[in-house]
Structure formats: C-alpha cells, structure tokens
Amino acid sequence: MTLQRMDNIGIVVEDLDAAVAFFTALGMEVEGRAQIEGLFADHAVGLDGVRSDMAMMRTPDGHSKLELAQYHAPAAVRDGSPNPQPNTLGLHRVMFAVEDLDDTVARLRSHGAELIGEVAQYKDIYRLCYLRGPSGIILALAEQIG
Template identity: 70%
Template structure:
C-alpha cells in the first residue's frame, strides 16, 4: 500500500494534529488539471494536499482539501464507528495517556474511554479534525 487519503476541511489543523501524533511532513502541493480530473471523475479539480509519513517510513497519509469542486459532507455529520466505509486509521503509540492529552489540545475527543485488551494492549478511538476517527494502541504486555 502506498498511502491512505483523507479529505479534510481545515488542512492546517489536520496537519498539526497528525504532526502531534508523530507523523512527519513529507511535502505539500496544489494539484489540478487533467490527471486529478481523470483519477477522480470530477471536472475542474483543484486541491491542496499534504503528504505525511510514519516515523518508520513504512506508512503514508495524504490529507486533501478540495478547493474545487467543494468537498461534500457525508451524512450523518460525525458518523458513528459502525458506519459503512472507511472506519478509522490506527497508530501504535508508546504512551496512550500522553498521546491523548496532546491530541486533545488539537480538538480530539475520546469516543468512549481507554480500554485494556487481555493485558496486551491499551486502546482507544478519538475523533479528530474533519470528524476523522483515529485509533491508538499502546502495547503493554
């Protein structure tokens, strides 16, 4: 897999959120023209993108803000975790409590609480910028 793309409303806020999570900014660009039009099946695409990579270099996340045509909201707003489609992106962290505290400063909200799974993991789901659900996993055993 090369990357996972997420459409966001506020690119700057989304980039700050994922930088706080430990991803590294690889680059930013504005894309438009025949290639994105052909890929998406939309006419007149113009979007700002930021490409981020995980610290180990194995995963990439593309954050996209559509400038034209405007992004459309999925219904319902902030869908629950059992909604069909892309569910969430999960990241391994060293300290889940510290990570949650840092992401809260970027507007993240816990969907439930931090749960322990069979003495092996501490896990949680957060809602981040543009309603993105991010899961965190801290290995404890």
C-alpha cells in the same frame, strides 16, 4: 503481476493546516505538500475542475503514509452524519500503535481531539481508545503493554 505495497490512505479534510498540525502532534512527519489541479487531477479523480491542496504525512519508520487533501473545487461533500459512528459502513478509522497512550491522547486533545468512548484495556496486551480528530476523522490508538 503482484501487489508491491499499500502506498497511502487518503483522507479529505476541511482544514488542511489543522489536520497537518493534528497528525504532526501524533508524531507523523510532513513528507511534502502540493497544489493539485488541471486535467491530470480531473482525469485521475473523475471530477471536473479539481483544485485541491494536499499534504503527504508519513510515520517515523517511513512505512505508512496518509494523504490529506482539502478540496477547494469542486467543494467537498459530506455523506450522512457529520460524525459517523465507528460501525458506519466504509473507511472511517485509522489505527496507530503508540508508545504512551495517555501522552498521545493529551497531545491530540490540544488539537481538538475528543475521546469517543474511553481508554480500555484488552487483557494484559493493549490499552486502546478511539478518538475523533479534525473533519470527523476517527483514530484508534493502541499501546502495547504486555
């Protein structure tokens, strides 16, 4: 048996509509939305009384997806700092390749994103930055320049 593909990355958010708007501004597309609850959800997630809303977002090329989930029950929990640093153990950032870094940052700022550091250039190859989006999600953006 072999691995077929990575299907998606799941991110729990506080405000699903704000997260959908944020990732739509980035250029992702909503593939679908659903309410998730019942024994299936309880068994799959390993929690009792799961009730959540989710949105599946996909990149324009259709190869990558984010599953955004807002838990209503049991309530979402936050471990540690409300704004973990990029070097915190665990999954904390998702990187996207973009065509125009400055335009993308400007669009995302209108949805509350904040630069963590600053836009930096790696040799004559990439311009990169990290920014924080809804629910503390860290995005890395890279524009190939060379």
